[in-house]
Amino acid sequence: DEDEEDGADVIERVQELIGEAPDSNPDDDLPELPLALYRRYRPETFDEVIGEDHVIEPLKRAILNNRVNHAYLFSGPRGCGKTTTARILARALNCEQGPTPTPCGTCQSCRDLACGGPGSIDVIEIDAASHGGVDDARDLRERAFFAPVHSRYKIYIIDEAHMVTPQGFNALLKLVEEPPPHVKFIFATTEPEKVIGTIRSRTHHYPFRLVPPKVLVEYLAELCGKEGIDVDHAVLPLVVRAGGGSVRDSLSVLDQLLGGVADGHVSYEQAAALLGYTPEALLDEIVDAFAAGDAHQVFATIDKVIEVGQDPRRFAEDLLRRMRDLVIVSAVPDACRSGLIDVSPEQATRLAHQVSGFGAGELTRAAEVLATGLTNMRGTTAPRLHLELMCSR
Incomplete structure (x- = not known):
């Protein structure tokens, strides 16, 4: 008993030294910051994805016709919607009303996979840049044979797929070729040529493209309206130009401009000065x-x-x-x-x-x-x- 009391005294003394009350949580004092625009307005349905109709329409038809493949390869420049579309596809396949190209948004699976949701234990996102070795691939291969916990399918979204090592791809080869009926793979990459041919040939390859400037300007204008910010006519073309056709990059630039807005208005002069363009x-x-x-x-x-x-x-x-x-x-x-x-x-x-x-x-x-x-x-x-x-x- 004396030892327990001494231990309690030591813990209390340590808490006093570091200035932390026993029941306090340092995160409670942190102010709640708004999400970045590209996270706040991340599409949740196929219809919300802009500028990629050549990809979205075939995916929707494949779901309607019950011809969904077991593996997909989404390639294209950064920030054009590859990972977002992969998440939407996972949501569409696991919706309790589906598979459907229009997820209901109300079932448990849809709520879990919504923006800001906790995520689903049956939809596993893997960053191949840090988990692309042969040991990671073997671990994935072993886990894939277990049935999904709550959902219809167990879906693996492998981001930065070009970073998987050749040994890692070879370890996955047989699984990607003949997966269990409940497993789907979605590979997302900016460099599809680095994905070994034996994997590419076993997937349906959908190339994403940079979004046309006119489409992107209209989209940014809509978001500015939702944010209650007025911008000069020439500002949004500057933002699109700085973003290089990437939706995420353009939203990051716009977020930077809106962060320093004065009186709810962004002028051309402010945008040109901040982005470094010539007046x-x-x-x-x-x-x-x-x-x-x-x-x-x-x-x-x-x-x-x-x-x-x-x-x-x-x-x-x-x-x-x-x-x-x-x-x-x-x-x-x-x-x-x-x-x-x-x-x-x-x-x-x-x-x-x-x-x-x-x-x-x-x-x-x-x-x-x-x-x-x-x-x-x-x-x-x-x-x-x-x-x-x-x-x-």
């Missing part, structure tokens, strides 16, 4: 100087670019993009109205005015000089000099 005013200055043949103004604008801390390479990229727009407007005068170029009405007026200052072929030659010069700027130790030489030509 339209500087591009207008140098294009007008080109049209007028004003060398002094050209070099003065370059000097201004350096003074404001703009990266010469980024300025050259933005200038080439402006020249591209001018070339299109020169060839197709109604390009802005027809949607070939997504710009505001004010910017469309400026483009039409700037085109009138160039002769036939001048815009094309200028764009070619910029494209060649931009390639030569990579790795240079004197980017300003290269920019000045480009503009002087």
Whole structure:
């Protein structure tokens, strides 16, 4: 008894030293932070996935026709919906009302696999980047033969599948070729060529693509409305450009902009400054100087670019993009109205005015000089000099 009392005294003394009450939980004092946009608005049904109709429609038809394969390979750039679609497919297959392309969302399986849900013991997500060895594959192979606990199927979602070692793939080969009736595999990867051919040939391969800018702009505008944030017309194309067609990357950029919003509004100037793009005013200055043949103004604008801390390479990229727009407007005068170029009405007026200052072929030659010069700027130790030489030509 004395030993127990001494032990209790020691524990109490240690708790006093570290400043922690016996029943306290340090997590209780942490503020609840909002989820990132790409997690808050993660699609939960096939119909909510944007820009991947060439994948979604065949998957829905396969479920309707009862022709679901035992193994799938989803490939494509990062952030385009591979893992999300894999989760939706798992939800559709294990829905108590299914298998169905439209999960009910109310059964226990659907609730477990919903965004923010606890997950399902029968849907196992494996990060192959850290669990891609032969021992991990053997462990998976042994567990796969056990029947699912609650659901119709036991589904393995193997993310970053290209990171599985050749020995790991070989250990899985027989299981993927002839799995038990209750097992499904979904491999997700950005590099399908690194998945060994014997595994690829046993899967249905669905290549995901980057989402078209117009579709992504409309989607981001819808989310801004849900968030109650007003954005300038030219902001969302900048966000899409920064995201490179990836939905997740674009949402991360938008989340960054919304995090610093003032008075519920995001202006073009704020977005351009934060994302490092060249202000339209500087591009207008140098294009007008080109049209007028004003060398002094050209070099003065370059000097201004350096003074404001703009990266010469980024300025050259933005200038080439402006020249591209001018070339299109020169060839197709109604390009802005027809949607070939997504710009505001004010910017469309400026483009039409700037085109009138160039002769036939001048815009094309200028764009070619910029494209060649931009390639030569990579790795240079004197980017300003290269920019000045480009503009002087």
